[in-house]
Amino acid sequence: MANIVVIEHTAGVRELSCLGILDEQARCEQWIWGAFDPAALLHSNAQLLLACPVPHTDQAVPFFQWLHKNPVAIPVVTILPEASDQELLRSVSAVTDDFLFWPLREQELTLRIRRILEQQSGANERAQVALTGQRGLAQLIGKHASFVQAVDKVSLFGRSHAPVFISGETGTGKELFAHAIHSVGPRQSGPFIPVDCGALPDHLAENELFGHRRGAFTDAHSDQKGLAAMADGGTLFLDEVDALSLPNQAKLLRFLQEGAYRPLGADHFASSNARVIAASNRNIEQCVRQGQFRSDLYFRLNVLRLHLPPLRERQGDITMLARHFLQNECHSGIERKVFSPCAIRKLEGHPWPGNVRELFNTVQRAFLHSPSRQITSTHISFMEGPTAPVAPPEGSAGAAKFRAAKQQAIENFERGYVQQLLDRHQGNVTQAAREAGKERRALGRLAKKYGLGTQIPMGEN
Numbered sequence: 001m002a003n004i005v006v007i008e009h010t011a012g013v014r015e016l017s018c019l020g021i022l023d024e025q026a027r028c029e030q031w032i033w034g035a036f037d038p039a040a041l042l043h044s045n046a047q048l049l050l051a052c053p054v055p056h057t058d059q060a061v062p063f064f065q066w067l068h069k070n071p072v073a074i075p076v077v078t079i080l081p082e083a084s085d086q087e088l089l090r091s092v093s094a095v096t097d098d099f100l101f102w103p104l105r106e107q108e109l110t111l112r113i114r115r116i117l118e119q120q121s122g123a124n125e126r127a128q129v130a131l132t133g134q135r136g137l138a139q140l141i142g143k144h145a146s147f148v149q150a151v152d153k154v155s156l157f158g159r160s161h162a163p164v165f166i167s168g169e170t171g172t173g174k175e176l177f178a179h180a181i182h183s184v185g186p187r188q189s190g191p192f193i194p195v196d197c198g199a200l201p202d203h204l205a206e207n208e209l210f211g212h213r214r215g216a217f218t219d220a221h222s223d224q225k226g227l228a229a230m231a232d233g234g235t236l237f238l239d240e241v242d243a244l245s246l247p248n249q250a251k252l253l254r255f256l257q258e259g260a261y262r263p264l265g266a267d268h269f270a271s272s273n274a275r276v277i278a279a280s281n282r283n284i285e286q287c288v289r290q291g292q293f294r295s296d297l298y299f300r301l302n303v304l305r306l307h308l309p310p311l312r313e314r315q316g317d318i319t320m321l322a323r324h325f326l327q328n329e330c331h332s333g334i335e336r337k338v339f340s341p342c343a344i345r346k347l348e349g350h351p352w353p354g355n356v357r358e359l360f361n362t363v364q365r366a367f368l369h370s371p372s373r374q375i376t377s378t379h380i381s382f383m384e385g386p387t388a389p390v391a392p393p394e395g396s397a398g399a400a401k402f403r404a405a406k407q408q409a410i411e412n413f414e415r416g417y418v419q420q421l422l423d424r425h426q427g428n429v430t431q432a433a434r435e436a437g438k439e440r441r442a443l444g445r446l447a448k449k450y451g452l453g454t455q456i457p458m459g460e461n
Contacts, residue, residue, distance in 0.1 A: 002027070002047045002048060002117050003027050003029070003045055003046045003047050003048075004027070004028050004029070004046060004047065004048045004049075004050055004113070005028075005029050005031060005041070005044060005046040005048070005049050005050070006028050006029065006030050006031070006050045006052060007030075007031045007032070007033060007036070007049070007050070007051045007052060007063075008030060008031075008032065008033070008052045009032070009033050009052070029046070033059045033060070033063075034059050038063055038066045038067070038070070039070075041072045041074075042070065042072065044074075046074055047074055047075075047117060048074055048075050048076075048077065048113065048116060048117060049072065049074055049075070049076045049077070050077050050078075050079070050113070051063075051064075051076065051077070051078045051079065051096075052079050052102075060088060060091070060092075061087055061088055061091045064078075064088075064091035064092055064094065064095050064096075065091055067095040068091070068094045068095050071095070075097040075098075075116045075117075076095055076096045076097050077096065077097060077098045077099065077100075077112065077113060077116065078092050078096045078098075078099040078100075079099065079100050079101070079102050079109075080092065080099055080100070080101050080102065081101075081102055082101055082102060082103070097116060098112055098116060099221075099222070100112065100219070100221075101219065101221060105219070107201060107204065108219065111204065111208060115208075115227070115230070118193060118194070118230075139176055139180070140154070140173075140176065140177070140180055141317075141320060141321055141324050142314055142317040142320065142321070143316060143317060143320065144309070144313075144314035144315055144316060144317050146309040146313065146314065147308075147309060147314050147317060150177070150306055150307070150308055150309070153304075153306055154177065154180045154181050154184060155184050157181050157185075157304050157306065158180075158181045158182070158183075158184035158185030159185055159186070160185075160304065161186075161187075161275050162275075162303040162304055163256065163275070163276045163277065163278065163300065163301050163302075163303045163304065164178070164181060164276075164277040164278070164303070164304045164305075164306060165277075165278050165279070165280075165284070165301045165302045165303075165304070165305050165306070166178060166277065166278070166279040166280075166306045166307075166308065167279070167280060167281075167284060167305070167306070167307045167308070168279075168281065168307060168308030168309070168310070169281050169308075169310050169355055169410060170281045170354065170355065170357070170414070170442075170446075171311075171354045171355030171356055171357035171358055172281075172308040172309070172310060172311070172355045172356060173308060173355075173356055174239065174279040174281075174308060175194060175237060175239060175279070177306060177308065178192075178194075178235070178237045178277045178279065179192055179194075179237070181235075181277060182234065182235040182237075182275075182277070187233065187234050187235055187275060190231075190232075190233035190234025190235070191230060191231055191232075191233070191234035191235075192231075192234055192235050192237065193227050193230050193231040193234065193235070193236050193237065193274075194237045194239060195208075195209070195227055195236065195237060195238050195239065196239050196240060196441060196445070197238055197239060197240045197241050197242075197243045197244050198239070198240035198243040198441075198445035198448065198449070199441045199444070199445060200243075200244075202245045202248065205244060205245070205248045206248060206251055206264065207224075207226070207264055208226060208227055209226050209227050209228055209248075209251070209252070209255075209261075210226040210228055210229075210251070210255075210261040210262070210263050210264070210270075211223070211224045211225045211226030211228075211229060211263040211264070212224050212226075212263050212264035212265050212266075213263055213264065213265040213266045214265070215265060217264065217265070220264075220265065223263075226261075226263060228255060228261055228272045228274055229270065229272050231272065231274035231275075232272040232273055232274055233273055233274070234274060234275070235274065235275045235276075235277055236274040236275070236276050236277070237277045237278075237279070238252075238276060238277070238278040238279070239278075239279050240279070240280060240281070240445065241278040241279065241280055241301070242280045242282050242284060242287050242292065242293055243445070243448075243449075246294065249293065249294045249297050250294065250297075252297060253294065253296060253297045253300060255272075256276060256297070256300045256301070257300065259271050259272065259273065260272075276301070278301045282407075283407050284298060284302075285298075286407075310352070310355055311352040311355045311356055311358075311359060312351050312352050318347055318348050318350075318352070318359065319339075319344055319347065319348060321356060321359055321360075322339065322344075322347050322359060322363050323339065325359070325360050325363040325364075326338070326339065326363055326367060326375075336373075337367060337370060337373050337374065337375055338373065338374055338375065339374075339375050340374050340375065340376045340377070342376060342377040343366070343375050343376050343377045343379070343380055345377070346377040346380050347359075347362070347380065350362075350382060353410065353413050353414075353417075354383075357438075358383070361383075361437040362380060362381070362382060364437075365380075365381060365437075366379045366380045366381075369381070383417075383436060383437065411450075414446055414449075414450070415450045415452070418432075418443065418446050418447055418450065418452055419450075419452055421435060421436055421443070422447065422452055429443055429444045429447065
């Protein structure tokens with residue numbers, strides 16, 4: 001989670017300030033105009049500075065002039081009053097990375113900040129180009145034959161510029177593999193831009209992917225790059241690509257065919273030499289047959305195919321991964337902990353519907369619950385969910401293909417599990433995600449996928 005310094009006029013009610021919008025997105029520290037020392041920014045560990053509306057220009061102009069003389073190594077986003085004079089606009093334009101006008105839309109603010117933080121992350125990665133290939137492959141841990149076959153394809157696919165489609169259940173590591181493919185190929189010095197298509201509102205998806213020109217719509221006060229432009233020379237990773245609406249799929253198809261796109265409000269096409277890697281946890285072929293995914297886009301994306309096996313099918317990898325997480329991700333500060341034989345047997349016997357991500361969360365919980373150096377089976381707890389086997393539809397035994405029946409069972413499990421969580425928390429996604437040990441956006445995407453009712457508290461989007 002990013003650290004953001006927010007400068008506001010008064011220490012008012014949190015829900016009515018920019019902090020209320022960003023609380024679920026980042027760790028925010030509030031500063032008050034006229035009551036802080038700008039030099040503190042030089043020693044801050046913040047990753048972004050957000051300067052919010054100011055009622056008096058004389059408070060803001062000196063600060064932006066100071067920033068011009070003392071540049072800070074973090075991006076600056078400014079929210080300007082609707083009626084801003086020329087002096088304020090000039091001082092802001094000299095130092096800011098992006099700006100919006102008040103009153104603003106919450107989604108616009110969070111999407112702009114997310115984009116800038118992703119750019120900053122990409123810049124940090126490019127500074128360590130020499131290590132990216134090794135680091136990417138080193139994170140692919142497993143010895144089962146099906147997993148090793150998938151890893152072997154990483155270097156092969158990395159040498160190509162063709163699109164890749166990665167399939168696999170939730171939590172199998174699709175983004176990890178996409179990043180590894182990027183990091184071992186000739187594009188490793190370029191940006192890796194991940195896009196969670198399931199979290200893009202349909203009416204904003206085109207703008208996020210391809211950007212806009214000034215005046216394209218209300219509040220479009222300046223040109224804005226889209227994610228396709230940001231990924232130029234690198235890789236654009238489209239996670240949950242099946243969540244895009246059919247009209248947005250058509251726009252993505254044109255980009256794949258021609259490498260060109262038209263930003264909103266532009267009178268000409270722009271180009272981007274971005275490689276596209278797409279992923280989905282659904283049966284994409286079934287989506288095509290049901291008319292939910294364009295067949296022409298499917299064939300464009302499915303040039304190189306990589307399927308990631310679920311953890312329950314990787315015999316021997318559960319123990320290897322659990323020990324890796326315990327040694328490398330969990331730290332006691334005093335001594336390292338180990339699993340007892342009974343704990344290993346309990347881990348090996350679990351079906352892991354949440355795959356590697358669920359295993360990581362389970363190891364973290366066990367580490368915290370164990371007061372001694374040894375973690376026993378009593379310290380290992382699994383999240384609640386339907387445990388009874390899901391019966392196939394009547395009359396389908398022997399007729400349905402194994403993979404299709406398994407996918408249906410997984411979807412039934414996910415639907416029931418998410419519904420139970422939402423029922424316990426009266427539809428509050430944030431509280432349900434906290435109990436499940438998942439990111440709020442990931443749980444919200446699952447709820448959206450199955451059409452389950454949710455409630456979003458004030459300040460979220």
